[in-house]
Amino acid sequence: MDPITVASNESSYTQAVLADLFSENVIAKMLRVAVEALENNTPPLVYPEFVPQHGEKSGLYFLRDRDFWTCGFFPGILYLLRERAIRYPQAFPYLGHEKDSVSTLTPSLRRQLTSLCRSWTNPVQAMMTRTDTHDMGFIIQPSVRRDWELTSNEESLHAVLTAARSLASRYVPSVGAIRSWDVLRQADVEITSLADDCLVIVDSMMNLDLLFYASKHLSDPSLADIATTHAWKVKRSLLRPETTQKEHKYPLYSTYHVVNFDPHTGGIKQRRTAQGYRADSTWARGQAWGIYGFAQTYNWTKDKGFLETSCGLADYFLQRLETSPACVERPMPDGKRMIGRYVPLWDFDAPIEDESDPLRDSSAGVIAANGLLLLSQSLAAMGDEGLAKKYFDAAMRIVSETIEYSYSQERARLVKSGDAVVVEDEVAGQRFDAVLKNATANHNAKDHDRYSDHGLVYADYYLLEFGNRLLGMGLV
Template sequence: MTDVFASSVSAATTVSELYAENIIAKALRIAQTAVGALPFAFPEIVPQTMESDGTYNLREANFWTCGFFPGTLYLLLERLIRFPQSINLDDSNIRREDVRSQLTTLCRTWSEPIRGMDTRTDTHDIGFIVMPALRLDWELFGNTQSLESIVRAAHSLATRYVPSAKAIRSWDLLKKKDIEILDQTDNMIVIIDSMCNLDLLYYASHHGQHPSLADLATAHALTLLGSHLRPEPVLSSSKDAYSGQWYSTCHVANIDPKTGELKRRLSAQGYAHESTWSRGQAWGILGYAETYAWTKDRRFLEASCGLAEYFLYRLETAPSCVSIKGRHVPLWDFDAPIEDEESPLRDSSAGVIAANGMLVLSQALATIDQPALSLRYRNAALRIVRDILDFALAPEKARLVSAPYQHVRAEEERSGVRFDGMLKFGTANNNAQARKRYANHGLVYGDYYLVEFGNRLLRMGLH
């Protein structure tokens, strides 16, 4: 098997579509047209069905995905402020300062309802809800209200920490067609996605001088090393691959809240309890890489490397029906049977989340004198995103047009041909026993992590 992740890849030429006018135009159009739904609903999915008009389906404001669209707006605003050279505008009559002005207003409008959610203790996803928009609002504008909201949200998340189990409770209950876990006295549901909410705790801990928040985040990450990570054999003979322990991950662990002992591993969104759900694997790569960045604890770096290598191995060894085009766009679950060999079900969001994690890994490894492994993960991240752009970038493009009074609006590049999502072929939940099963659509967090990947490259000086 050829090790494609070992060869050098140029960021400047590989992912140029990340900075095209289409990206900012789509976000601006949604922000302008869907603003009337605030504060009650936020974008979630764009169906790919023939019956769809290509617009975002909105989801109730308390759903865990509500923070990603405001976060996407702020990422684009970050480009306009910090990296104006990265913004490619096709119409010379459109001024960057006009786009920036409108986007600033829209960012504040879309983030205001998010700030009001910081006292929620009913969800472990409060990090996903507040951090994408409010962190950049604080960092770009010094808005102390947003920082205060982040700190409050972290304390809200801390109420879900169970000291006897050394972990944060993810869900209060689990209800599927085949299983129900309703009693919190003897059950504690923890999901691998929770690793990406720890960033909130570390950030608030250091900004707000609350060391206990960082302590419980680290305790949670340590607990999940045992509850969620499943050791896998090292399956690569490449000298460039990570030679330490490899891991797959389960999606859900049921832990005894009184003792912290693992009772059972499950899946709520993947194919089966024993399978490897690709987005869960991606959450693990990113979450452990971020946790290492905060703690410098080598156990977390090794976990992220082990998860990343297994992810890359499963991409490279995908069934032959996974075509050369889109080879590195992950299947929705690495172990699910292929139901349609002509169009195997993918999850583009899993790919861009994993790619973000590999960029964080690359930076971390570069600082501890592991240049070869650092380059491997940077190249892997770029190849994954390159394939995702080739395979899943929606061909229905948008563009910016001038409007009166120095305003800018967005429209379809081809009249009547619309798809609000930047990426297609996302899969939210394809578990056969799920109460809501839906796949093959644009996903708001797929778009968020696509744009975030572009910004990470800019922050690293790679584009």
């Protein structure tokens, strides 16, 4: 266990669990994937996306075409580790074996990590002019923006600002929103007309941060105006008011995943889901995107309406965790505690197909936890200490329980090999490339690309981002 103490009001047991955020295992796994996945793939044409938990190729990353929306997360993971090495050396997991010399190995490890960051990020940086996707925030910010902020690389700043303008080009004034997808094809639907349709998804809230950031750098208020208008459109069209028997400070909201607008009138043609259970269900990751995205939007605008919206989404998310069926919990080996309640079901309204092993989405939990942490900071700054503590404690509980429930027990470690660092399995033959298990990318029965219960690159990204947030807050 690394010598890291989480300075919070959580129990010492939770502190020990959270130490896995900063363990040698994390950097060892990511380092191995970064090196091996470049073999016959330099510069990268395919990027790590998910790790099957079952089947012939279980344990190894599936590589997806680099144009896919998840391409930014693996280089983002490398940059999160690089950020730790530069800004938070107390949390950078050196080789901890007594026989190894930290003083000789640490610089080698940093140099290797820096080189891998460049190799995996250069093709992503080149995507700055893409106008065929709204996912420019997901693609560019995890690595390219961090490169600018860590190294003052002006080329990276240029890529970030160019990507923001590319994203803004998808704004549809008649709708008051940025077009998310050009096409939606599933077993029961085919939406392909740019003239007659405008698809907007709740995930889009996470890409607005790019526009606000670029707006300040460019002194261009039009980018922030687009982001703000889009956020209000999402609030009015993709959120559902919810009732509760429990008293809450702000109104509660659940989320639709997809709305198809009429570009001629700006009105709603249809509400759907692409990755959730059904149109009117609460897809857990969509709810998490909403919490995080509205919290970010409040931080830029200081419009309390966005803060209240994020709080309403957060309270509903927590309510659904707390009221999930008893089968979501399982006893710990010591029989003294139950865990699993705070690792979300993939969709809160979907029928549970197997009560002995309900389908989860660990990525939804860690995304929501980052949003809750951001909310907690904002509320503390406003003087609302009670609600700030509630969301901080919830974020810590979600992440600590996710680590207990979903952290892969197939661990890796760093080993000295001459002047280099190599990776090996702690137990020979037991390998799982992701840090977390139990993520679900898409379990919609009508989708043509359905896959679930696996490791997932953005589950790991947001788990490690949570760790870096704690570091930035001075809590570790």
